[in-house]
Amino acid sequence: MTLEVDDLRVYYRTLKGDVQALDGVSFGLRDGEILGLAGESGCGKTTLGKALIRLDGRMKHVGGSVTLDGQVLPIGDDVKMNPYRFKQVSLIPQYSMSAMNPTRKIGRMVRELLESRREKLDLDELHARLDLVELPKDVLGKYPIELSGGMKQRMVMVISTLLNPSLLIADEITSALDVSTQKAVVTTLKGFRDRGFVKSMIFITHDISLTNQLADTIMVMYAGKLAEKAPASTVVNAPKHPYTQLLISSLPEVGVRYADKRLTGIPGNPPSLLDPVPGCRFRDRCPLAFEKCAEDPPPVEVEKDHVVACWKAA
Amino acid sequence: MLKLDGVTKVYRIGAFGGQTMTAVDEAGFEIKPGEVVSLIGESGSGKSTIGKMVLRLLPPTSGTISIDGRDVRQMGKRDYYRKVQGVFQDPFSSYNPVFKADRVFAMIREVYFKGVPDKEWTAKIEAALDAVRLSPGAVLNKFPHQLSGGQLQRLLIARALLLDIEYLVADEIISMLDASTRIDVLNLLADLKQRGLGVLFITHDLALGNYISERTVVLHKGRIVEYGPTDAVFEQPEHAYTRKLLASVPQLHTKWEDAS
């Protein structure tokens, strides 16, 4: 196991109380595994990604543990986490394309970043990796605005994997890209794993069709909790959790026309994570809900590698 | 009928506009009432530029845009916006974060419905919200950050409906929404077209374009490379670029490797 997350709880402190954005999530990640993390906007995907590398000022580690390559990560301690960042765990944050410093040439930015980590720049290795993602060497002499969105995204990917971290977390890195660039980016990520630049990866997106192209396992979250986790093909073809089922059936595919087959969304909104009522958090929107759902459904392994948190599925 | 004829946009870039960049090159197509036209192309191909020119947020460098044969430049902006409205990609950037979300309605009222009594106005808003299936209690009097992306986008469509519009420019309005909300907004557009609205549906997601549109325009580096009924474009794409785009669409049940 590369990564072992056990009952992780991370809340946001706000004036109105704690937002329970990550409320008891457990999962493991094997060497070489790519985990697709999916779920509605606001279900805690980014929170989970950030929790594994850096809690921002508002976030509070309430409970649970994270183990990476046999070591327990001190995720609640910003300073003690420093040696792990970038070298063991690396994160490509949401909107990172637009977060590159516009006043620095890219090459200089890379050098400064490595210096801040007290690492030497291996120029040959960098060039080899640029080659791999089909970026010309002269991008290093350019400013971020001179690159297209897809080029910037690939550059960020190269930078964040330069030190061969064990775990790479990619947060919605394809959402702003068009389909052909998305494909190139996803193919590159796969190549990184195959060449061993990263051991394992968490790929966050709400585009399930895209996750399925890349991920070995898909984990679906709902309102701060794990809803279902299974091999990608199982999630896509035989999901057991009612939320996953509805989610999958609402995806349009090329060939499906409104006039022939009207798809439907999931009525209702997710619950507020400030003080959520106990019980299954999908209850208000679930077509199968029954009395028992007033209790929290525990995640149960219904078959090998297939975990579902639903009273109806167990 | 909304018609674009040889529309070109050249941006001046660099200090003092020393360089130029042709973002849209001689684009021509039309949108009939009651139909959805998809405008598809990769990032930077000029889709938003076309949308903004149709919305008169940018002047075309050359070419004409006309409605029922009348050049839109002859129409006053206020009258024009009564007929043509737009919704943009990022629901959170479409609202001024320091004000309540329903201010977008108040702005319309100030300009177009000054004399309308409160009661009539409330009824009008309720009708528009009903058309986009939002309940007034859930969305009125709230700040943008208290609403979901899907709710915000639907509010913007409701805002456009207050004006009895004939055409709507929808620039990537669903790419920031999550899967289950996307389909709700798409279905809403499809319902509106049945009520006679013409929609310019800008997207880079071919599956979505295919789902609701009658006709499809494929844009590549500012040029139209394919234009025709959606079925034809999807089943027998003529241009190599269209074929490449189609092959890149992630399909739920097929992997890229298996397809090629």
Next chain:
Amino acid sequence: MKAEALYFAIRNTKLLVGAGIILVLLGIGVIGPFFIDKPPTEYVGMQMQPPGGEFWLGTNTFGQDLWAQFVHGLRTTFLVGALGGGIAAVIGMVVGFLAGYKGGWIDEILNMLTNIVLVLPTLAVLFILNAYIGVRSAGMQALFIGLTQWPWAARSIRAQTFSLRGRDFVDLARLSGVGSGRIIMREIAPNMSSYLLLTFILLFGGSILIASSLDFIGLGPTDAVSLGLMLQQAHQWSAMHLGLWWWFVPPGAGITLIVGALYVANVGLDEVFNPKLREL
């Protein structure tokens, strides 16, 4: 959002301390003169009196009441600060908003103007103006400071406006038939309100400093007393050598306190408005 800002404002010690000092000094400057019946330049008593019961801050070598001068000086100093800072803020806002929102040639012309004023040798201009016009009231001083201090404010407001202009809600307002002026005032400015307040505070403090140094080199108003003028006179009449510390310490401390408190309050306000700096 407003409520949240208030919540943090009343818990921010920097802001409270800074604003408290300003308010106390402002109070003295505004109300104080009403309790002093004689003009501050009148010779009221013994010369070189140390602080005491009759003359709280003592008297100078001419027998003028230094407390009266201090109180009136505070008033002038605040007036020049508010007026100069206000004029600079208004010009900076007009130029910054127009350049940032309109772009194109308007931007280029305004940018040129900003750069010209920025490199203008302010002191030389002031000497020349002085020689030709010769009007030296506190109001003129404030006007001059206002007219020369706006460029950096204009620049940063332009940059912020420029980035806000690209946001979709501005396009949406245009699609609602709203005109440019209203878009600037009602869509863009409210988004920068905290920033505009901070800019004004910095300009206010800056104006007071500039006014004091102008006073000190003898370019101060001739019709009023200000803290800077008190310092200048103390210097001119060798208060330091004569050991008349009560002549130069109060005005020096006053200026330092006002400007220091403004900057501390500014840092506090920054923390209140900027969630990233907030301590929870």
